[in-house]
Amino acid sequence: MSRVLVFISSHFITLIKGVLVGIANIIPGVSGGTFALILGIYERLLGSIGSYGFDTVRVFFAWLAHPGSRERREGLYKEFRRTDSAWLLVLLAGTGCAILASSHLIVFLLDEHLAPTLAFFIGLIIPSILVPYGLLGRKSIREAVSCLIAAAALIGLTLLFDTSGGSSGGLVFLFVSGVVAISAMILPGVSGSFILMVLGEYRSVLDAINNMDWLRLAVFAAGCILGILAFVRLLNYLLKRYHDVTMAFLIGLILGSLWVLWPFKEVLPGAKIVTGTNILPVSLDAGVLWSAGTFAFGLLCSAGLYRLGKTEETAVSTGGRGS
Numbered sequence: 001m002s003r004v005l006v007f008i009s010s011h012f013i014t015l016i017k018g019v020l021v022g023i024a025n026i027i028p029g030v031s032g033g034t035f036a037l038i039l040g041i042y043e044r045l046l047g048s049i050g051s052y053g054f055d056t057v058r059v060f061f062a063w064l065a066h067p068g069s070r071e072r073r074e075g076l077y078k079e080f081r082r083t084d085s086a087w088l089l090v091l092l093a094g095t096g097c098a099i100l101a102s103s104h105l106i107v108f109l110l111d112e113h114l115a116p117t118l119a120f121f122i123g124l125i126i127p128s129i130l131v132p133y134g135l136l137g138r139k140s141i142r143e144a145v146s147c148l149i150a151a152a153a154l155i156g157l158t159l160l161f162d163t164s165g166g167s168s169g170g171l172v173f174l175f176v177s178g179v180v181a182i183s184a185m186i187l188p189g190v191s192g193s194f195i196l197m198v199l200g201e202y203r204s205v206l207d208a209i210n211n212m213d214w215l216r217l218a219v220f221a222a223g224c225i226l227g228i229l230a231f232v233r234l235l236n237y238l239l240k241r242y243h244d245v246t247m248a249f250l251i252g253l254i255l256g257s258l259w260v261l262w263p264f265k266e267v268l269p270g271a272k273i274v275t276g277t278n279i280l281p282v283s284l285d286a287g288v289l290w291s292a293g294t295f296a297f298g299l300l301c302s303a304g305l306y307r308l309g310k311t312e313e314t315a316v317s318t319g320g321r322g323s
Contacts, residue, residue: 011086011087018091021035021094023099025095025185026098026103031185031254031257032095033186040131041091047236048085049088049229056079103209115287115290115291116290117263118261118263119298120298122258122263123295123299125261125302126258126302137244143245147251150248152256154256173201176223177195177201177223178219178221179224181193181227
């Protein structure tokens with residue numbers, strides 16, 4: 001019992017961070033990768049996921065074939081520690097719980113209180129740009145160009161595609177959507193939920209979550225697993241070989257996401273969630289003031305997220321792997 005309590009207490013902050021990443025992932029226009037950067041867990045997350053491979057599968061099935069073997073148990077435990085799986089599983093547990101708990105609420109807020117909700121998320125994201133910026137070792141023209149290209153590409157994506165939500169395709173398309181969306185979710189500034197809207201599967205996935213449609217959820221999850229295992233390896237490679245250019249590109253994606261999140265939109269009748277054309281407010285009405293208030297609240301929350309990120313950095317720098 002004492003070991004369980006120690007495990008829970010040492011991973012509590014990780015669980016909270018997983019909840020925050022999960023909430024971000026379910027919101028169109030908000031990136032779970034951005035929140036992972038804010039919270040100081042982005043590179044650890046990539047490292048943990050990227051460490052899984054055929055050796056992990058081999059060790060697991062070797063143990064499964066002979067679960068009573070001490071040697072196989074020790075091999076599995078060693079692989080478990082090598083892949084930082086305890087930390088990753090706690091993070092994913094928080095993410096999954098947040099998605100299940102907030103799916104109804106997020107749809108309500110974005111449908112009924114669009115501008116204040118988006119203003120809150122802008123308040124969260126703007127200060128977060130300082131986090132990846134601080135990770136840049138070099139700040140040259142090359143990094144600036146990489147940043148501008150990323151921002152322009154993301155804004156162009158939002159202008160080219162209709163994000164009205166669409167209708168669901170078949171199971172094969174749902175699987176492909178999972179592969180593409182999870183690859184986007186791991187990128188700071190790119191919203192996986194937004195990609196699902198572009199593909200016309202956002203409402204389908206939310207309905208599957210809210211109605212517990214296990215078949216559709218399993219197909220989508222399988223696509224997500226394949227996508228993240230393949231894409232994280234590429235991203236890890238880019239961060240190792242071209243760290244500053246890649247990080248600058250990620251900063252550009254975060255900047256571009258502010259266009260997607262602009263709270264004042266001309267929403268078409270019958271449109272769903274983050275749709276419509278960005279406009280400027282014509283008067284200082286209650287809606288604008290309400291949005292300004294939620295924006296300020298987002299800034300305050302961002303300061304709290306930054307403190308959580310510093311907690312993670314401190315734990316890693318002192319050799320701890322608990323949070």
